[in-house]
Protein backbone atom coordinates (compact mmCIF):
# COMPACT_ATOMS: atom_id res chain seq x y z
CA UNK A 1 0.00 0.00 0.00
CA UNK A 2 1.12 3.55 -0.65
CA UNK A 3 0.53 5.69 2.40
CA UNK A 4 0.09 9.37 1.69
CA UNK A 5 0.90 12.07 4.20
CA UNK A 6 2.02 9.91 7.09
CA UNK A 7 1.37 11.97 10.18
CA UNK A 8 3.58 12.22 13.19
CA UNK A 9 3.01 9.45 15.66
CA UNK A 10 1.22 7.27 13.13
CA UNK A 11 2.64 3.99 11.92
CA UNK A 12 4.02 5.21 8.60
CA UNK A 13 4.30 2.24 6.27
CA UNK A 14 1.68 0.27 8.16
CA UNK A 15 -0.36 -1.86 5.80
CA UNK A 16 -4.14 -1.67 5.69
CA UNK A 17 -6.25 -4.82 5.67
CA UNK A 18 -6.12 -7.05 2.62
CA UNK A 19 -8.88 -6.16 0.17
CA UNK A 20 -9.09 -2.54 1.34
CA UNK A 21 -9.09 -0.23 -1.66
CA UNK A 22 -9.28 3.11 0.14
CA UNK A 23 -8.84 4.07 3.76
CA UNK A 24 -8.84 7.28 5.75
CA UNK A 25 -7.58 7.52 9.30
CA UNK A 26 -8.52 10.52 11.39
CA UNK A 27 -8.79 12.75 8.34
CA UNK A 28 -9.72 16.41 8.76
CA UNK A 29 -10.02 18.87 5.89
CA UNK A 30 -10.46 22.63 6.13
CA UNK A 31 -11.61 24.72 3.19
CA UNK A 32 -11.85 28.40 2.27
CA UNK A 33 -9.20 31.09 1.79
CA UNK A 34 -8.26 31.03 5.47
CA UNK A 35 -9.10 27.34 5.89
CA UNK A 36 -11.95 28.55 8.09
CA UNK A 37 -14.49 25.86 7.16
CA UNK A 38 -13.97 22.49 8.83
CA UNK A 39 -15.50 20.40 6.04
CA UNK A 40 -14.33 17.02 7.39
CA UNK A 41 -13.55 16.24 11.01
CA UNK A 42 -11.69 13.15 12.10
CA UNK A 43 -13.00 10.75 9.45
CA UNK A 44 -11.88 7.13 9.78
CA UNK A 45 -13.15 4.53 7.33
CA UNK A 46 -11.97 1.62 5.22
CA UNK A 47 -13.59 0.68 1.93
CA UNK A 48 -13.17 -2.88 0.70
CA UNK A 49 -13.13 -4.13 -2.87
CA UNK A 50 -16.57 -4.82 -4.29
CA UNK A 51 -18.45 -2.65 -1.79
CA UNK A 52 -21.11 -0.16 -2.88
CA UNK A 53 -20.97 2.69 -0.43
CA UNK A 54 -23.50 5.52 -0.35
CA UNK A 55 -22.61 8.83 1.30
CA UNK A 56 -25.68 10.59 2.62
CA UNK A 57 -26.53 13.53 4.85
CA UNK A 58 -27.94 17.06 4.77
CA UNK A 59 -26.67 19.73 2.35
CA UNK A 60 -23.17 20.86 3.22
CA UNK A 61 -22.44 17.86 5.49
CA UNK A 62 -19.24 17.04 3.57
CA UNK A 63 -20.16 14.35 1.01
CA UNK A 64 -18.36 16.00 -1.94
CA UNK A 65 -15.40 16.89 0.23
CA UNK A 66 -15.14 13.29 1.41
CA UNK A 67 -15.19 12.02 -2.19
CA UNK A 68 -12.46 14.49 -3.13
CA UNK A 69 -10.41 13.50 -0.09
CA UNK A 70 -10.80 9.81 -1.02
CA UNK A 71 -9.58 10.65 -4.52
CA UNK A 72 -6.59 12.52 -3.15
CA UNK A 73 -7.66 15.82 -4.72
CA UNK A 74 -7.54 17.74 -1.45
CA UNK A 75 -4.75 18.56 0.94
CA UNK A 76 -5.45 16.70 4.17
CA UNK A 77 -4.83 18.92 7.20
CA UNK A 78 -4.64 16.05 9.63
CA UNK A 79 -4.68 12.26 9.30
CA UNK A 80 -3.78 9.82 6.55
CA UNK A 81 -5.13 8.51 3.29
CA UNK A 82 -4.16 4.99 2.30
CA UNK A 83 -4.56 3.56 -1.19
CA UNK A 84 -3.04 0.52 -2.91
CA UNK A 85 -0.04 1.38 -5.09
CA UNK A 86 -1.58 0.42 -8.43
CA UNK A 87 -5.16 1.43 -7.70
CA UNK A 88 -7.08 3.06 -10.55
CA UNK A 89 -9.60 5.58 -9.27
CA UNK A 90 -12.20 7.38 -11.39
CA UNK A 91 -14.23 10.37 -10.28
CA UNK A 92 -17.49 11.55 -11.80
CA UNK A 93 -19.30 14.78 -11.05
CA UNK A 94 -22.92 15.86 -11.17
CA UNK A 95 -22.29 17.80 -14.39
CA UNK A 96 -19.69 16.25 -16.69
CA UNK A 97 -17.25 18.44 -18.51
CA UNK A 98 -17.28 17.96 -22.28
CA UNK A 99 -14.76 19.63 -24.54
CA UNK A 100 -16.02 21.30 -27.72
CA UNK A 101 -15.08 18.42 -29.99
CA UNK A 102 -16.57 15.11 -31.07
CA UNK A 103 -17.61 12.62 -28.44
CA UNK A 104 -15.01 10.19 -29.78
CA UNK A 105 -12.26 12.81 -29.49
CA UNK A 106 -13.37 13.63 -25.95
CA UNK A 107 -12.78 10.00 -25.04
CA UNK A 108 -9.55 9.70 -27.00
CA UNK A 109 -8.13 12.74 -25.26
CA UNK A 110 -9.09 11.36 -21.84
CA UNK A 111 -7.33 8.08 -22.62
CA UNK A 112 -4.26 9.82 -24.03
CA UNK A 113 -3.96 12.12 -21.02
CA UNK A 114 -4.02 8.99 -18.85
CA UNK A 115 -1.06 7.59 -20.70
CA UNK A 116 -2.64 5.40 -23.39
CA UNK A 117 -0.67 5.66 -26.68
CA UNK A 118 -2.65 7.78 -29.19
CA UNK A 119 -2.82 4.98 -31.80
CA UNK A 120 -4.77 2.80 -29.33
CA UNK A 121 -7.20 5.50 -28.28
CA UNK A 122 -9.56 5.31 -31.26
CA UNK A 123 -10.45 1.63 -30.81
CA UNK A 124 -10.77 1.98 -27.05
CA UNK A 125 -12.94 5.08 -27.33
CA UNK A 126 -15.29 3.30 -29.76
CA UNK A 127 -15.45 0.24 -27.50
CA UNK A 128 -16.31 2.41 -24.48
CA UNK A 129 -19.03 4.26 -26.42
CA UNK A 130 -20.54 0.94 -27.47
CA UNK A 131 -20.47 -0.13 -23.80
CA UNK A 132 -22.81 2.77 -22.91
CA UNK A 133 -24.92 2.37 -26.10
CA UNK A 134 -23.76 5.64 -27.61
CA UNK A 135 -21.73 4.37 -30.56
CA UNK A 136 -24.12 6.19 -32.90
CA UNK A 137 -23.18 9.56 -31.35
CA UNK A 138 -19.40 9.16 -31.72
CA UNK A 139 -19.03 12.02 -34.21
CA UNK A 140 -21.48 14.40 -32.52
CA UNK A 141 -20.09 17.44 -30.69
CA UNK A 142 -19.85 16.51 -27.00
CA UNK A 143 -21.41 19.81 -25.95
CA UNK A 144 -24.46 19.18 -28.15
CA UNK A 145 -25.57 16.10 -26.21
CA UNK A 146 -28.32 16.03 -23.59
CA UNK A 147 -27.35 15.96 -19.91
CA UNK A 148 -28.09 12.24 -19.69
CA UNK A 149 -26.05 11.47 -22.80
CA UNK A 150 -23.15 13.58 -21.50
CA UNK A 151 -23.20 11.68 -18.23
CA UNK A 152 -23.11 8.38 -20.16
CA UNK A 153 -20.13 9.69 -22.14
CA UNK A 154 -18.44 10.62 -18.85
CA UNK A 155 -19.09 7.08 -17.60
CA UNK A 156 -17.65 5.68 -20.84
CA UNK A 157 -14.60 7.94 -20.48
CA UNK A 158 -13.99 6.54 -17.00
CA UNK A 159 -14.84 2.93 -17.94
CA UNK A 160 -12.32 3.07 -20.81
CA UNK A 161 -9.60 3.19 -18.13
CA UNK A 162 -11.07 0.22 -16.21
CA UNK A 163 -11.11 1.84 -12.76
CA UNK A 164 -11.01 -0.31 -9.64
CA UNK A 165 -12.81 2.38 -7.66
CA UNK A 166 -15.59 4.65 -8.90
CA UNK A 167 -16.16 7.85 -6.93
CA UNK A 168 -19.46 9.38 -8.05
CA UNK A 169 -20.66 12.76 -6.80
CA UNK A 170 -24.45 12.86 -7.20
CA UNK A 171 -24.15 11.41 -10.70
CA UNK A 172 -27.87 11.56 -11.48
CA UNK A 173 -28.88 14.69 -9.55
CA UNK A 174 -29.28 16.96 -12.57
CA UNK A 175 -30.98 14.41 -14.86
CA UNK A 176 -34.61 13.86 -15.83
CA UNK A 177 -36.22 10.62 -14.56
CA UNK A 178 -35.63 8.70 -17.78
CA UNK A 179 -31.92 9.62 -18.01
CA UNK A 180 -31.59 9.06 -14.25
CA UNK A 181 -32.78 5.48 -14.69
CA UNK A 182 -30.38 4.83 -17.60
CA UNK A 183 -27.36 6.26 -15.79
CA UNK A 184 -28.19 4.46 -12.55
CA UNK A 185 -28.54 1.16 -14.44
CA UNK A 186 -25.14 1.69 -16.05
CA UNK A 187 -23.53 2.43 -12.70
CA UNK A 188 -25.03 -0.75 -11.23
CA UNK A 189 -23.80 -2.65 -14.26
CA UNK A 190 -20.24 -1.34 -13.88
CA UNK A 191 -20.34 -2.33 -10.22
CA UNK A 192 -21.25 -5.89 -11.27
CA UNK A 193 -18.53 -6.28 -13.90
CA UNK A 194 -16.14 -9.17 -13.46
CA UNK A 195 -12.66 -7.91 -12.69
CA UNK A 196 -9.85 -8.39 -15.19
CA UNK A 197 -7.36 -11.10 -14.18
CA UNK A 198 -5.31 -9.91 -11.22
CA UNK A 199 -7.66 -7.01 -10.43
CA UNK A 200 -10.13 -6.67 -7.55
CA UNK A 201 -13.92 -6.45 -8.07
CA UNK A 202 -15.07 -2.89 -8.83
CA UNK A 203 -15.97 -0.66 -5.91
CA UNK A 204 -18.56 2.12 -5.98
CA UNK A 205 -18.64 5.10 -3.63
CA UNK A 206 -21.38 7.59 -4.43
CA UNK A 207 -22.97 10.65 -2.86
CA UNK A 208 -26.74 10.84 -3.17
CA UNK A 209 -29.74 12.75 -1.89
CA UNK A 210 -32.04 10.14 -3.36
CA UNK A 211 -32.76 7.52 -0.71
CA UNK A 212 -34.53 5.29 -3.27
CA UNK A 213 -31.31 5.25 -5.26
CA UNK A 214 -29.33 4.47 -2.11
CA UNK A 215 -31.61 1.48 -1.45
CA UNK A 216 -31.23 0.27 -5.03
CA UNK A 217 -27.46 0.70 -5.38
CA UNK A 218 -25.77 0.57 -1.98
CA UNK A 219 -24.58 -2.27 0.21
CA UNK A 220 -23.37 0.12 2.91
CA UNK A 221 -24.37 3.63 3.96
CA UNK A 222 -22.23 6.31 5.55
CA UNK A 223 -24.10 9.17 7.18
CA UNK A 224 -22.37 12.53 7.67
CA UNK A 225 -23.36 15.64 9.55
CA UNK A 226 -21.24 18.81 9.79
CA UNK A 227 -18.18 16.98 8.54
CA UNK A 228 -18.47 14.14 11.04
CA UNK A 229 -19.14 10.50 10.26
CA UNK A 230 -22.08 9.63 12.50
CA UNK A 231 -23.14 6.24 11.10
CA UNK A 232 -21.53 3.56 8.96
CA UNK A 233 -24.04 0.76 8.47
CA UNK A 234 -25.12 -2.09 6.21
CA UNK A 235 -27.88 -0.78 3.94
CA UNK A 236 -30.58 -2.93 5.59
CA UNK A 237 -29.71 -1.58 9.02
CA UNK A 238 -29.71 1.99 7.73
CA UNK A 239 -33.25 1.56 6.42
CA UNK A 240 -34.52 -0.29 9.52
CA UNK A 241 -36.24 2.44 11.55
CA UNK A 242 -35.79 0.68 14.87
CA UNK A 243 -32.13 -0.09 14.28
CA UNK A 244 -31.28 3.38 13.01
CA UNK A 245 -33.16 5.11 15.81
CA UNK A 246 -31.21 3.07 18.37
CA UNK A 247 -27.81 3.50 16.70
CA UNK A 248 -27.93 6.99 15.23
CA UNK A 249 -30.91 9.18 16.15
CA UNK A 250 -29.59 12.03 13.94
CA UNK A 251 -29.56 9.81 10.84
CA UNK A 252 -32.96 8.46 11.80
CA UNK A 253 -34.39 11.99 11.91
CA UNK A 254 -32.78 12.70 8.53
CA UNK A 255 -34.30 9.61 6.91
CA UNK A 256 -37.70 10.37 8.43
CA UNK A 257 -37.50 13.95 7.13
CA UNK A 258 -36.50 12.84 3.63
CA UNK A 259 -39.23 10.23 3.38
CA UNK A 260 -42.02 12.26 5.04
Ligand SMILES: Nc1ncnc2c1ncn2[C@@H]1O[C@H](COP(=O)(O)OP(=O)(O)OP(=O)(O)O)[C@@H](O)[C@H]1O
Pocket residue numbers: 031032033037038039057058059060061062063064065066207
Ligand atom coordinates in the same frame (compact mmCIF):
# COMPACT_ATOMS: atom_id res chain seq x y z
N1 LIG B 1 -14.20 25.87 -1.68
C1 LIG B 1 -14.79 25.98 -0.50
N2 LIG B 1 -14.50 26.99 0.34
C2 LIG B 1 -15.08 27.11 1.55
N3 LIG B 1 -15.99 26.24 2.01
C3 LIG B 1 -16.34 25.22 1.23
C4 LIG B 1 -15.79 25.03 -0.08
N4 LIG B 1 -16.33 23.93 -0.63
C5 LIG B 1 -17.22 23.45 0.27
N5 LIG B 1 -17.22 24.22 1.38
C6 LIG B 1 -18.01 24.01 2.61
O1 LIG B 1 -17.64 22.75 3.13
C7 LIG B 1 -18.77 22.08 3.69
C8 LIG B 1 -18.94 20.73 3.01
O2 LIG B 1 -19.29 20.95 1.64
P1 LIG B 1 -19.60 19.76 0.66
O3 LIG B 1 -19.78 20.35 -0.71
O4 LIG B 1 -18.59 18.71 0.83
O5 LIG B 1 -21.00 19.22 1.22
P2 LIG B 1 -22.06 18.25 0.51
O6 LIG B 1 -22.52 17.34 1.58
O7 LIG B 1 -21.47 17.63 -0.70
O8 LIG B 1 -23.20 19.28 0.13
P3 LIG B 1 -24.41 19.11 -0.92
O9 LIG B 1 -25.29 18.01 -0.40
O10 LIG B 1 -25.11 20.43 -0.84
O11 LIG B 1 -23.82 18.83 -2.27
C9 LIG B 1 -19.94 23.03 3.50
O12 LIG B 1 -20.10 23.78 4.68
C10 LIG B 1 -19.51 23.91 2.36
O13 LIG B 1 -20.13 25.17 2.45
